[in-house]
Amino acid sequence: MKLHEYQAKEILAKYGIPVPPGKVAYTPEEAKKIATEIGKTVVIKAQVHVGGRGKAGGVKLARDPNEAYEVAKRILGMNIKGLTVKKVLVAEAADIAKEYYAGLIQDRASQRVVMMVSKEGGVDIEEVAREKPEAIVKYPIDPHTGLRPFEARQIVIDAGLEGNLNKLADVLVKLYRAYAGVDAFLAEINPLVVTAEGQVIAVDAKIDLDDNGLFRHPDLAELREVEAEHPLEIEALKYGFAYVKLDGNIGVLGNGAGLVMYTLDLVNRVGGKPANFLDIGGGAKADVVENALKLIAKDPDVEGIFINIFGGITRADEVAKGVIRVLEAGVLKVPVVMRVAGTAEEEARKLLEGKPVYMYPTSIEAARAIVAMVEGKK
Numbered sequence: 001m002k003l004h005e006y007q008a009k010e011i012l013a014k015y016g017i018p019v020p021p022g023k024v025a026y027t028p029e030e031a032k033k034i035a036t037e038i039g040k041t042v043v044i045k046a047q048v049h050v051g052g053r054g055k056a057g058g059v060k061l062a063r064d065p066n067e068a069y070e071v072a073k074r075i076l077g078m079n080i081k082g083l084t085v086k087k088v089l090v091a092e093a094a095d096i097a098k099e100y101y102a103g104l105i106q107d108r109a110s111q112r113v114v115m116m117v118s119k120e121g122g123v124d125i126e127e128v129a130r131e132k133p134e135a136i137v138k139y140p141i142d143p144h145t146g147l148r149p150f151e152a153r154q155i156v157i158d159a160g161l162e163g164n165l166n167k168l169a170d171v172l173v174k175l176y177r178a179y180a181g182v183d184a185f186l187a188e189i190n191p192l193v194v195t196a197e198g199q200v201i202a203v204d205a206k207i208d209l210d211d212n213g214l215f216r217h218p219d220l221a222e223l224r225e226v227e228a229e230h231p232l233e234i235e236a237l238k239y240g241f242a243y244v245k246l247d248g249n250i251g252v253l254g255n256g257a258g259l260v261m262y263t264l265d266l267v268n269r270v271g272g273k274p275a276n277f278l279d280i281g282g283g284a285k286a287d288v289v290e291n292a293l294k295l296i297a298k299d300p301d302v303e304g305i306f307i308n309i310f311g312g313i314t315r316a317d318e319v320a321k322g323v324i325r326v327l328e329a330g331v332l333k334v335p336v337v338m339r340v341a342g343t344a345e346e347e348a349r350k351l352l353e354g355k356p357v358y359m360y361p362t363s364i365e366a367a368r369a370i371v372a373m374v375e376g377k378k
Contacts, residue, residue, distance in 0.1 A: 008205035022091025031072030099191035121191035147176040163194035183213025248273025251296035272371035289322025311342025320348035
C-alpha cells in the first residue's frame with residue numbers, strides 16, 4: 001500500500017524527523033490560503049502515487065500567495081502517468097545547501113532490511129545505482145538491535161555526507177524506527193537536505209506499507225485510496241489478481257509469486273523492462289488466464305507479453321486454453337512468448353500449435369526472445 005508524500009511526512013514527523021511545514025490543498029484557493037499562512041516561498045507538489053512528478057511538471061515553486069494560486073490551478077487536474085492530480089501539498093521551500101538520499105528496503109539476499117545512503121540525492125536512486133553504484137553505501141541492519149547511533153554515524157561517514165554528523169545520523173536512526181514501526185516495505189527520504197543554516201530536513205518522503213502488516217495499523221489502512229491507484233490495479237482487485245503496474249513495456253504473467261519475481265528479474269537481466277507483476281496463482285483455470293491477459297492487454301505501455309508457467313496444481317493446458325480465447329477475441333496485438341513446463345505441458349504445446357505464440361523450452365530463451373522482439377531485432 002502506497003502513501004502520499006504528505007502522509008509519509010506525517011509519519012516521519014511522529015518519529016522526530018524534521019519536515020518542512022505544509023498542508024494539503026484541494027483547490028487553488030486553499031493553496032493560496034496555505035501559502036499566506038506560511039508567509040515564505042512555497043513548493044507546490046502533486047500528490048499522486050507515481051514517481052517522476054517533477055519531470056511531469058507536478059512540482060513547482062511559488063514566491064507569493066498569488067503565484068501559489070496560479071501554480072496550484074495548473075497542477076490540479078493534471079494527468080501524471082495515468083493518474084489525475086486531485087490534491088497538492090503546499091510546503092515551505094527549503095534553502096538547500098546539500099541534497100542526499102536515505103532509504104530502507106527489504107533485501108532478499110541478506111534477509112535483512114538494508115539502509116542505503118548516497119551523496120547523490122535529489123535524483124532517481126535507480127540512475128545512481130546504474131551509473132555510479134559506488135556512490136551508494138548499503139548497510140544490512142540486525143533486526144534484533146535495529147540501527148544503532150554509532151552504526152548510523154559510520155554510515156554517514158562512509159557515504160561522505162557533509163554537515164552535522166550527529167543530526168544526519170539521528171535522522172537515519174529515526175527513519176529505521178519509523179520503517180519498523182509502521183511495517184513498511186520501503187521508506188525513502190529523497191532529498192534529505194542540509195540547509196544553508198545547517199538544519200537537516202526531509203524535503204521529500206516515500207513510504208510503501210507491507211499489506212500483510214496492515215491489520216496491526218487500522219489507522220493507516222484507512223488511508224488507502226483505491227481511486228488514487230492505477231486503474232489497472234483497481235481492475236485487478238475485482239478479479240483477485242496479485243497485480244502491480246510497473247514502468248516497463250513487457251507484460252509478465254506467471255503462476256506463483258516466486259516465479260513471477262524470478263521472471264521480472266530475468267527480463268531485467270536480459271535488458272528488458274517489465275510492465276507489470278501479475279500472478280494468476282495456483283490452480284488457475286482458462287477463464288482466469290483469459291481475464292489476466294485481457295488486463296495486461298489494456299496497458300498501453302505493453303509492447304510484448306511473456307507468459308511463464310510451471311505446471312503444478314496449475315495445468316498448462318488450461319493456461320493454453322485461456323491464451324487461445326484471448327487470441328480468438330482479437331485482444332492481443334503484441335508479440336507473445338511462452339514457456340511452459342510441468343503438468344499437461346505436452347497438451348498445452350499441442351493446443352498452441354499454429355497459434356501466434358512463440359514457445360520456448362527455457363525461461364531465459366523466452367526472456368531474450370521477447371526483449372529482442374520488442375526492440376525490433378526479430
